[in-house]
Amino acid sequence: MMKYGQFVTIPKGCLLGVVMAVQICILLTWVSVSQAQETLPSGLNRDFAPSGFLSDTIVKDQFTGLALGGVDPLSYFVDGQPELGKPEHDLTFSGALWWFSNIGNRAAFEDAPEIYMPQFGGYGAMAVARAGLAEGRPQIWLLQDDRLLLFHSHANRVAWQQNPVELMEKAQAQWPLLIKRLVP
Numbered sequence: 001m002m003k004y005g006q007f008v009t010i011p012k013g014c015l016l017g018v019v020m021a022v023q024i025c026i027l028l029t030w031v032s033v034s035q036a037q038e039t040l041p042s043g044l045n046r047d048f049a050p051s052g053f054l055s056d057t058i059v060k061d062q063f064t065g066l067a068l069g070g071v072d073p074l075s076y077f078v079d080g081q082p083e084l085g086k087p088e089h090d091l092t093f094s095g096a097l098w099w100f101s102n103i104g105n106r107a108a109f110e111d112a113p114e115i116y117m118p119q120f121g122g123y124g125a126m127a128v129a130r131a132g133l134a135e136g137r138p139q140i141w142l143l144q145d146d147r148l149l150l151f152h153s154h155a156n157r158v159a160w161q162q163n164p165v166e167l168m169e170k171a172q173a174q175w176p177l178l179i180k181r182l183v184p
Contacts, residue, residue, distance in 0.1 A: 057179055059122035059135050060096040067096035071138045073116045074105040076148050082138050120175050124152035126160050129171040
């Protein structure tokens with residue numbers, strides 16, 4: 001009988017077979033993922049976030065309902081960088097839970113949420129401009145015309161900065177159409 005922590009010796013021929021089987025499984029998984037990415041429905045880009053169905057007009061954690069991963073939305077404007085809010089200064093707005101670092105930031109958000117909320121509900125601005133949906137990441141952001149934009153990747157942020165005015169126009173035109181495609 002084997003005891004916990006005891007090693008098993010595998011004959012060389014068997015070990016080679018196990019290694020080959022693992023390599024084949026990895027290869028088949030890679031091929032099926034690659035094929036799935038090639039056959040995405042039109043309108044969904046390869047940056048599509050794999051965390052589940054996109055169903056809300058505001059990106060939020062599917063378990064907690066927390067928007068921006070708990071980052072205070074005013075911190076981008078006030079501090080020039082994302083700062084984690086505090087649960088004791090929370091606010092439920094538009095179906096999402098928002099955290100703020102202080103009561104003043106919470107009050108400012110309540111007075112003008114359209115200014116401080118991320119544009120396009122927190123979906124990646126570049127993806128929206130391309131008629132797709134990808135969750136924006138709170139740590140990849142940009143302030144443009146006093147509005148907060150999130151991006152799914154650093155590459156998307158850099159690409160956006162090459163032509164921000166035209167891309168903003170495209171994203172603003174696409175957003176109302178994309179909202180209709182979200183799963184209720």
